[in-house]
Amino acid sequence: MKxxxxxxxxxxxxxxxxxxxxxxxxxLVHVAACGVCGTDVHIYHGDKGSAAVAPPVILxxxxxxxxxxxxxxxxxxxxxxxxxxxxxxxxGKCRYCRMGxxxxxxxxxxxxxxxxxxxxxxxxxxxxQCFPLDQDIPLRYGAMxxxxxxxxxxxxxxxxAPGGTVLVVGGGAIGLLxxxxxxxxxxxxxxxxxxxxxxxxxxxxxxxxxxIDPVREDVPARLTELLxxxxxxxxxxxxxxxxxxxxxxxxxxxxxxLLLFSVPRPGSTYALPLEDVYQKELTIAGSFINPDTHGxxxxxxxxxxxxxxxxxxxxxxxxxxDEAIRMQMSAQSLKVIVEPWHAD
Ligand SMILES: [Zn+2]
Ligand SMILES: [Zn+2]
Numbered sequence: 001m002k003x004x005x006x007x008x009x010x011x012x013x014x015x016x017x018x019x020x021x022x023x024x025x026x027x028l029v030h031v032a033a034c035g036v037c038g039t040d041v042h043i044y045h046g047d048k049g050s051a052a053v054a055p056p057v058i059l060x061x062x063x064x065x066x067x068x069x070x071x072x073x074x075x076x077x078x079x080x081x082x083x084x085x086x087x088x089x090x091x092g093k094c095r096y097c098r099m100g101x102x103x104x105x106x107x108x109x110x111x112x113x114x115x116x117x118x119x120x121x122x123x124x125x126x127x128x129q130c131f132p133l134d135q136d137i138p139l140r141y142g143a144m145x146x147x148x149x150x151x152x153x154x155x156x157x158x159x160x161a162p163g164g165t166v167l168v169v170g171g172g173a174i175g176l177l178x179x180x181x182x183x184x185x186x187x188x189x190x191x192x193x194x195x196x197x198x199x200x201x202x203x204x205x206x207x208x209x210x211x212i213d214p215v216r217e218d219v220p221a222r223l224t225e226l227l228x229x230x231x232x233x234x235x236x237x238x239x240x241x242x243x244x245x246x247x248x249x250x251x252x253x254x255x256x257x258l259l260l261f262s263v264p265r266p267g268s269t270y271a272l273p274l275e276d277v278y279q280k281e282l283t284i285a286g287s288f289i290n291p292d293t294h295g296x297x298x299x300x301x302x303x304x305x306x307x308x309x310x311x312x313x314x315x316x317x318x319x320x321x322d323e324a325i326r327m328q329m330s331a332q333s334l335k336v337i338v339e340p341w342h343a344d
Contacts, residue, residue, distance in 0.1 A: 002340065003120035004321040005056045009046035014319045017058075020116065020124035024073040027127055029083060032139035032343040034118030035062030035147060036321075036328040036336045038174075038240065038263050044325050047266050049113040050088065050289055061087035061111055063118030064133060064142025066343050074127045082133040082343075084145035084301075085118070085125050086294035087111035103153075103291035119321055121340045131298040140315070140337055141301055141308045147335075148177055148306065149290035149297035151261075155181045156293070157285045158234050158259040162186025167223060167232035169214075169248050170239030170262065171199035173311050173335035176206055178236050178261070180306050183207050187234070191226050193219055193247060194239075196331045202310050219247050231256055238262050245270045252276065257283040311335050 003017040022028050039049045040059050053059075064084045067077050077083065090097050091107035111117045111125055133142045151174060160166060166182040168175045171194030182190045192203035193212040200211040210226035212219055224230050231253025237244050240262035248258055276282060290297070300306050313333045316324040318340040328336040 001121035002318050003058050004318050006043065006053070006059045008055045010044060012044070012321050014321070017120065019122050022069060022071050022124045024071040025126055025128075026071045026124050027067050027074055027077055027083075027130060028069040029063065029065040029085065029123045029125060029130070030068045030343070031063050031065040031118045031121060031123050031340045033064050033143035034060040034112075034338045034340065035143045036324050036338060037062055037147065038328075039113075041325060041329055042263060042265075043113070050110050051108050051114045053113060057114065058116040058118075058120045059112050060118030060120070060338065061113055062143050062146040063087075063112070063123060064139045064145065065123070065341070066139075067130075068122065071127070077127060077130060077132075082135060082137065082139065082142065083130040084133055084142040084294070084298055085111060085123070086129045086131065086149070086290065087113070087117065087146060088289055089126065089129065101291070103289045119318055119338055119340065121318070131294055133298065134302045137302060139343055140312055140339075143337055144177075144308050144311070144335070145294060145297045145301055146290065147174060148300065149293040150287070151177045151181055152293040152297055153290050154178065154236070154259055154261045154287035155185055157287050158236060158257055160185040160187055160234050163188045164233035165227045165229065166190045166234045166236065167251050168192045169235065169237045169244045169251070170194060171196070171203045171211070172238070174238045174261070175199075176202055176311050176334065177306070178238055179203060179206055179208055182234070182236070184305065189227055191223060191232065198332070199334065202334060205310055206307055214243070214247055220250050223251055229253065233257070234259065236261055240264065242268070242270065249273055249276065252280060252282055254280045256280065257285060259285050259287060261287050312337055315339050
């Protein structure tokens with residue numbers, strides 16, 4: 001099979017590799033779509049992902065495809081089934097796994113991070129990591145399940161009350177998913193702040209009540225105009241640059257919750273406005289991966305309530321993973337997908 005191996009900082013090579021062997025509890029997935037994640041971009045530049053990376057490894061943790069073969073102990077899936085894969089495999093034994101916080105596992109394995117993933121024609125995964133997709137769901141959409149599941153965990157942590165107001169700082173693919181989830185959570189008004197015009201247009205098409213260009217406009221002043229109040233009840237930062245964190249804190253009003261959702265560069269810091277945290281009684285929440293939300297994300301995708309068509313802007317064959325990663329980093333793209341095999 002064709003597989004794109006990550007060999008170390010900024011080195012990717014497409015190789016002809018053997019089709020992976022499966023154990024009794026595994027399934028072999030014929031990968032039709034695998035999203036390029038911000039985490040892949042970090043790993044490509046030599047940083048760690050949700051777990052440490054030991055090259056050579058096949059990256060790609062946002063995969064969907066068709067079951068090709070099943071191990072002898074597999075009971076819930078059959079060849080031909082369409083599936084999306086939850087990449088995160090927990091040890092089940094550490095203190096976090098045993099206190100209901102499995103995603104904070106001390107011994108986390110992740111498909112496409114520290115075991116071979118979806119930037120290849122085939123990927124072997126345990127049956128329990130697979131969630132069924134309806135037959136009529138494009139597998140490109142299926143590849144959006146993992147990012148949507150991460151966004152769902154973030155939205156759960158943000159506790160959006162029906163009737164509340166939300167500011168999403170950053171209108172990339174993640175921001176556009178969070179915008180839609182904020183809407184589904186009952187927010188009365190959702191505003192997106194984003195410097196790139198194409199992304200602001202996408203936000204408006206996907207239901208934002210207003211957009212702000214943070215480079216040309218004063219964010220707190222525009223926000224007051226758009227929401228009729230000085231700040232939003234919930235502010236979600238998902239841009240991953242220091243200016244966005246600053247903006248998020250400036251857009252918080254009394255009693256706001258700030259969800260710091262983006263994956264920061266290792267070592268990034270921010271000088272916290274402690275007086276605001278105290279006087280405005282701010283709640284600051286982090287969000288890490290997708291504990292128990294993959295099934296809900298698959299259900300949302302199967303139901304069609306999340307609009308994914310405008311979010312996926314580019315697709316590449318697996319041999320062009322370098323190019324796909326560069327496009328994912330560019331302001332021209334929202335979500336970039338790699339398609340190792342065409343199912344449809
Ligand atoms: Zn991801
Ligand atoms: Zn654990």
